[in-house]
Each structure stands twice: as structure tokens, then as C-alpha cells.
Amino acid sequence: MSIGLRRLSNSLVKMAEQINSSAADNTAAGAKRWSFWPSSLRWIPTSTDHIIGAEKCLLSLVRTSYTQEQVNIGSGPPGSKVRWFRSVSNEPRFINTVTFDSKEGSPTLVMVHGYGASQGFFFRNFAALAKHFKVIAIDQLGWGGSSRPDFTCKSTEETENWFIDSFEEWRKAKNLSNFILLGHSFGGYVAAKYALKHPEHVQQLILVGPAGFTSQTEHMSERMTQFRATWKGAVLNHLWESNFTPMKVIRGLGPWGPDLVRKYTNARFTAYSNGDDLTEESSRLLSDYVYHTLAAKPSGELCLKYIFSFGAFAKSPLLYRAPDWKVPTAFIYGHEDWMNYQGAQQARKNMKVPCEIIRVPQAGHFVFMENTSAFHSAVLYACRRFISPENTNDSLPEGLVSV
Secondary structure, eight states, X not given: OOSOHHHHHHHHHHHHTTSOHHHHHHHHTOHHHHTTSOGGGOSSOOOHHHHHHHHHHHHTTOSSOEEEEEEEEESSOTTOSSOGGGOOOOOOEEEEEEEEOOOTTOOEEEEEOOTTOOGGGGTTTHHHHXXXXXXXXXXXXXXXXXXXXXXXXXXXXHHHHHHHHHHHHHHHHHTOOSEEEEEETHHHXXXXXXXXXXXXXXXXXXXXXXXXSSOHHHHOOHHHHHHHTSHHHHHXXXXXXXXXXXXXXXXXXGGGHHHHHHHHHHHHTTSSOSXXXXXXXXXXXXXXXXXXXXXXXXXXGGGHHHHEETTTEEXXXXXXXXXXXXXXXXXXXXXXXXXXXXXXXXXXXXXXXXXXEEEESSOOTTHHHHSHHXXXXXXXXXXXXXHOGGGTTOOOOTTOEEO
């Protein structure tokens, strides 16, 4: 997941005791009540306008023109008696979307962010990829600048459909078909589940450090089993089942939240020294963007306990669906990614479609931000049959490893 559970475990235990539960209740009441107050007087200094403004500032670093739009996906699935997300509201919902200028006839690449992230996390990739693709990036429903309906799903199936069906309505509204679908972490899980349900629209899957391939029953390590037996493990498991997310910590800290996010961002995205570090300006703009997307009204983030058990093990593992795979797939992992590529290796054994697994050096879970040039090489290699059909047998670019 984009905000790694294992990296936050200790801090969650310490911070949870300090946060008054009323802060989360106030947050759930929504941004409308806060809108009467200037941001300097709000306990949580953010709003939808802040998110879009921070997105615009961050994307000003991208040297490729783009358009931003709020794509209307309606108020519920066609023909359904249940409106989107079990809401009684007829209010239409929107998916925040950015589309980058590209050459006529370029293949379409749709990019889906992970948990605790938004489309702006790909800001270091847009310009390079737009030279080869028509790049479209979205904020998943309940994240970033997209609509944030009250989250009332009560099962894994309902929760998966929240993301899959809203994405499908977005696809219809954009009149897209035959596109390449790239998803990172939890976004990879959603992309894979979408392709299993709607394979006719997806030409190629690119799963970047995807979550959800392993199951608790078969893949929980001895170390994790021992940790869950400790008091810390018990506390964290309780917080997980109570849907206590890292974002609640940020909201609970109120005006001190931005400083916590700034420290996290500066530490997290300078972890690998390969000459590709964030500049001071890009780090500042990213921190501001991350804060506003995380501190806004809780919505999509509340999916966590329905999709994964404590330890990030999928309740409906993709590994078990490998025989049903119908879309050619490329997996991309950073060499130090905490998501285990061996789950993809196991799945590949049962797939009946082409499947490649590529590891990128000097990178972790945020491979697309930590080693951008190698990540771009991996994406282009995975999509070589769309970009250069006459050179489909090209060798793997130097530095990348096929497993």
C-alpha cells in the first residue's frame, strides 16, 4: 500500500492514544461546515479547493500541457436500486481526471494510484510517458480531488465494486476502449480486478508493486505471526479492524498535520541515492499536495479492512484468480519493494496469457518516483508491441532484471 503499514506501525501506536475521537467525527461531517471558516482558523486546514490548487502547483513542474476535468459518473450504477455507495443521495459523483497532450494515434495509458495517494504522485512520469502514450491519470473515487461519498460498504465484494464500477462508469463517460491500464499498489489490485471483470477494454495490464496477490493463510511469515501475538500487534490489529487509518492521525494533529506529512515526504522519497532525488521545490509542492489529499474527508480510505486483513494480506487474493486472467500482464517491482514479487511468480504459473516480471534497481515501493528513468524503460519495454510492433523481440534494457 502506498503508505506502508510496516513503516507506520510504531507511530500509530503512540499517536492513537493522543487523538480525541471527536476529531474524526468532525472530519466525517464534511467540508461544507468548514467552508464558513477561513483555512487559518480551521482545525484541519484543507478543502477540495486546496486539493485542486495543490494539484495544479505540483503539475506545474510537468513540462507537458494537460487538461483537468471532473468526469461525471452519475449517482449510481444503471438499473441498480442501490445508488452509489449505499447513499440515499441523488447527487452525481465525479472522478478527477488529467489528460496530457500526445501525438495523434498514440496508445492510451490510464494510470491508477495506490492507497493513500492520488494521481499527482505520478508527476515525475507524465512528461516522459506522454512522448509515447496518450496519458490519462485519475483520482479514484473517494481520493484526491474526486468526489468523497460517505463510505458505507460492509463487505469485500461491495468494497471492490465501489472502485471497479465507478471506474467503469468513468470509462463509459470518457468513451474509452482498448487502453493500457497501469495501477500502483492498491491501484494495481483495483486494475487487476477491473481487468478480470471487463477484459474486453484492456489491451495490457501493468501492475507496479501490486497489493493483493498473497493470502494470510498461505503467506504469513513466522515473524508476522510472532508480532501479532505481541501487545503491539494486538493493538495494531484492533486499530485495523476499527478502520483506524493513518489519515486519522494526520487529521487528529490538526494544524500540526502538515509538518508531519512534510517530514514523512522528505524522508520517504529520498530513501534511494541514484541521482534522481526530489528537488527542494518539488519536495515542498509534493508535501503540500499529499497533506491536502490525506487530510480531506475520509471516504475511499475506509476500504482498508474490507480488502485486506492486518499485514496487507488480501481477503480475496488475486493469486486465486490467475487461471481466469485474460489480459497480457507486466509486473514491475522496485528491487527493495516490500511487496513480494514471488506472489506474481506463483500467479504466472497458472496464467494462460503472456506475463513478464521486471525488477528495477535502486528503488522501493515507489519505483516510479525513486528511479524514474529505469521505471520508464520498464514501462516502454512492457508496451513494446504497441509502441514499436516491428521490434517486439528487443532485449531487456540495461539495469532491469527479468525474473
